[in-house]
Amino acid sequence: MSTIIMNGKKTAQDIKDELKAEVALLKEKSIEPTLAVVLVGENQASQVYVKNKKRACEYIGIRSLSYELDCTTSEEELLKLIHDLNSRSDVHGILVQLPLPKQINEGNILLAIDPSKDVDGFHPINVGNLSVGREGFVSCTPAGIIELMKRYSIPMEGKKCVVIGRSNIVGKPISMLLLRENATVTICHSRTKDLALECQGADILIAAIGKANFVSKDFVKKGAVIVDVGINRLENGKLCGDVAYDECFDLASAITPVPGGVGPMTIAMLMKNCVLAATK
Ligand code: GUN
Numbered sequence: 001m002s003t004i005i006m007n008g009k010k011t012a013q014d015i016k017d018e019l020k021a022e023v024a025l026l027k028e029k030s031i032e033p034t035l036a037v038v039l040v041g042e043n044q045a046s047q048v049y050v051k052n053k054k055r056a057c058e059y060i061g062i063r064s065l066s067y068e069l070d071c072t073t074s075e076e077e078l079l080k081l082i083h084d085l086n087s088r089s090d091v092h093g094i095l096v097q098l099p100l101p102k103q104i105n106e107g108n109i110l111l112a113i114d115p116s117k118d119v120d121g122f123h124p125i126n127v128g129n130l131s132v133g134r135e136g137f138v139s140c141t142p143a144g145i146i147e148l149m150k151r152y153s154i155p156m157e158g159k160k161c162v163v164i165g166r167s168n169i170v171g172k173p174i175s176m177l178l179l180r181e182n183a184t185v186t187i188c189h190s191r192t193k194d195l196a197l198e199c200q201g202a203d204i205l206i207a208a209i210g211k212a213n214f215v216s217k218d219f220v221k222k223g224a225v226i227v228d229v230g231i232n233r234l235e236n237g238k239l240c241g242d243v244a245y246d247e248c249f250d251l252a253s254a255i256t257p258v259p260g261g262v263g264p265m266t267i268a269m270l271m272k273n274c275v276l277a278a279t280k
Contacts, residue, residue, distance in 0.1 A: 001223075004255075005255060006148050006254055006255065006256045008264045009259075009264045011265065015272065020060045027061065032090075033062045033277070034090055035094075036093065037053060037065065037067065037097070038067045038069070038078070039066075040071065040073050040078065040100055043097075057271070062275070073104070075109070079112050082109065086114040093118075093277045095120055096109055111123065118137050119140075119273035119274050120137070120273075121139035127172075130173060130177070133180065140267070140270045140273065141170050141174075141269075143273075148262070149204075149225070156178060157182040157183065158183070160184050161185045161186070161202060161206065162205050163175050163187050163208065164242075165189065170208040175187050178204075178206075196218050202224055203224060205225070209242045210232070211230070211232070212240050212241075214242045214244075215242055215243040217247045220248050224252055226248060227256050228255070228256050228261055229241075229242065229262050231258060241256075241257075243258075245258070
């Protein structure tokens with residue numbers, strides 16, 4: 001059987017086209033979905049992500065307001081901006097790009113964003129809603145992974161899923177979402193013993209470690225579905241994932257490439273959350 005490449009770039013484009021039509025309808029009702037994008041400092045990767053998010057907004061017809069703050073910005077100044085944006089009825093979504101400079105406490109900032117404008121799904125209220133199965137914003141990368149697998153008709157119910165990584169942004173929320181799909185979920189991390197052995201049991205393997213080519217063929221059961229969340233830049237400038245793609249490819253029944261897999265889906269789901277925020 002040949003391996004299915006789950007094309008996140010194309011799937012994200014389909015979703016953006018669907019959203020474009022929805023936004024046109026909202027505009028007929030005089031609602032202009034608006035996202036405030038806040039970037040503090042000059043982290044290069046963050047600058048690229050923010051540029052891509054603003055470009056997606058433009059394509060769909062979402063108005064984006066851009067706040068690019070100096071790396072010396074204090075926590076108080078950032079909190080003041082968030083409170084202003086919270087109180088503006090013409091702003092539907094607020095995105096503070098992470099990571100933040102070290103003088104700013106990330107937890108305090110995420111807590112300050114109005115949960116009904118938290119299109120990243122990082123506020124503890126939204127995290128809690130996800131874990132108890134209530135409606136709320138779901139963080140974009142995990143939501144994008146589920147959406148991609150659904151659009152490729154990958155069955156999740158009853159499957160053994162192994163998630164490598166326990167971050168608040170990916171590992172924990174993707175585990176909750178897989179559970180919601182009735183999968184059996186194992187979360188592995190840097191202290192897990194016999195990691196390769198754990199992963200060999202996976203029908204669906206989600207790699208969110210942040211180490212280039214970390215997952216070798218010794219981690220992969222024949223026929224497994226592999227989702228690669230990593231975006232690592234090699235010394236030669238090339239992007240690669242957390243999975244050694246070439247050597248795992250033949251073993252997998254389906255796999256996401258890097259670039260062009262999970263990354264574009266993250267942005268598509270952010271756009272979906274913005275449209276949802278404006279609709280409510
Ligand atoms: N930094 C890395 N990923 C993300 C994300 O999805 N949202 C935000 N705001 N910052 C990030």
